[in-house]
Amino acid sequence: MLIGELAARAGTSTRTLRYYETHGLVRPRRSANGYRVYDEAELRVVHEIRALLAVGFDLADIRPFVACLRAGHSSGDVCPDSVAVLRRKLAEVDAYLDRLGGVRQQLREQLARAITYREERCLRTRRRPD
Amino acid sequence: MLIGELAARAGTSTRTLRYYETHGLVRPRRSANGYRVYDEAELRVVHEIRALLAVGFDLADIRPFVACLRAGHSSGDVCPDSVAVLRRKLAEVDAYLDRLGGVRQQLREQLARAITYREERCLRTRRRPD
DNA sequence: TGTTGCCTTGACACCGGCGGCAAGGTCTAC
DNA sequence: GTAGACCTTGCCGCCGGTGTCAAGGCAACA
Numbered sequence: 001m002l003i004g005e006l007a008a009r010a011g012t013s014t015r016t017l018r019y020y021e022t023h024g025l026v027r028p029r030r031s032a033n034g035y036r037v038y039d040e041a042e043l044r045v046v047h048e049i050r051a052l053l054a055v056g057f058d059l060a061d062i063r064p065f066v067a068c069l070r071a072g073h074s075s076g077d078v079c080p081d082s083v084a085v086l087r088r089k090l091a092e093v094d095a096y097l098d099r100l101g102g103v104r105q106q107l108r109e110q111l112a113r114a115i116t117y118r119e120e121r122c123l124r125t126r127r128r129p130d
Numbered sequence: 131m132l133i134g135e136l137a138a139r140a141g142t143s144t145r146t147l148r149y150y151e152t153h154g155l156v157r158p159r160r161s162a163n164g165y166r167v168y169d170e171a172e173l174r175v176v177h178e179i180r181a182l183l184a185v186g187f188d189l190a191d192i193r194p195f196v197a198c199l200r201a202g203h204s205s206g207d208v209c210p211d212s213v214a215v216l217r218r219k220l221a222e223v224d225a226y227l228d229r230l231g232g233v234r235q236q237l238r239e240q241l242a243r244a245i246t247y248r249e250e251r252c253l254r255t256r257r258r259p260d
Numbered sequence: 261t262g263t264t265g266c267c268t269t270g271a272c273a274c275c276g277g278c279g280g281c282a283a284g285g286t287c288t289a290c
Numbered sequence: 291g292t293a294g295a296c297c298t299t300g301c302c303g304c305c306g307g308t309g310t311c312a313a314g315g316c317a318a319c320a
Contacts, residue, residue: 033267036267075243077240077241114205149276188277
């Protein structure tokens with residue numbers, strides 16, 4: 001399978017696949033003319049990468065999952081390094097959820113104050129219109 | 131007040147103040163020698179900018195708040211455009227909280243599956259150690 | 261043999277909020 | 291007059307995941 005076919009089947013671009021390669025995530029063989037040649041397993045790898053990216057992982061975080069797949073496991077999740085990343089990411093998400101909850105609270109308060117202010121001004125204006 | 135003093139008092143850098151200026155958020159006069167000159171009100175403006183940035187706003191979102199302050203209001207929140215931005219941001223934060231909640235759920239499931247897998251493998255290994 | 265369509269590497273562009281450096285002007289103090 | 295502490299504009303770099311273009315090689319079919 002050449003790069004164009006893999007890109008089409010994985011729903012991404014050749015540019016993206018080459019980028020993953022420079023970051024050590026995808027490892028094609030080379031044919032005699034220098035073309036990248038991928039086997040079927042790489043399709044699975046690319047799907048794993050795309051799925052984790054969609055969740056918010058970056059390429060460095062994804063590396064252990066790919067290594068896990070490549071080590072022959074049916075899922076990229078089950079190796080110790082992957083589990084460590086999952087734990088860390090879960091903690092990050094929890095922390096971010098906390099922070100975002102605070103932001104939400106602050107926004108609601110700002111909004112409430114602003115609207116209160118505008119209502120009060122409206123009432124004053126009615127009593128003494130300009 | 132020159133740019134260095136404002137930067138120090140606002141807890142930021144001269145580079146940052148010049149950057150805000152290129153984006154139309156801060157408006158210094160110029161002295162005869164070309165130096166930027168800020169009055170006290172600009173300190174308030176810069177504080178508003180920093181506070182909103184810290185919450186996660188970008189500079190474009192912040193513009194109405196600065197305009198509101200500059201229009202003489204004691205708070206940047208109370209003008210219609212600011213309120214509109216607050217509403218939009220609140221909606222964005224809500225949406226992101228939803229999404230992040232989903233991500234968190236997925237991470238927990240992946241983690242649970244991975245750990246279950248490892249425990250099962252561990253039990254098999256005890257029965258038939260390699 | 262030419263056209264078409266794939267492939268290769270390399271490099272620039274983007275987004276946002278700056279950091280940091282260079283080359284030069286200005287003001288103050290000694 | 292000179293040191294040094296300010297100021298000016300302008301430009302490159304960063305991060306991450308691509309899009310996009312250029313210039314060229316290779317394969318297959320008319």
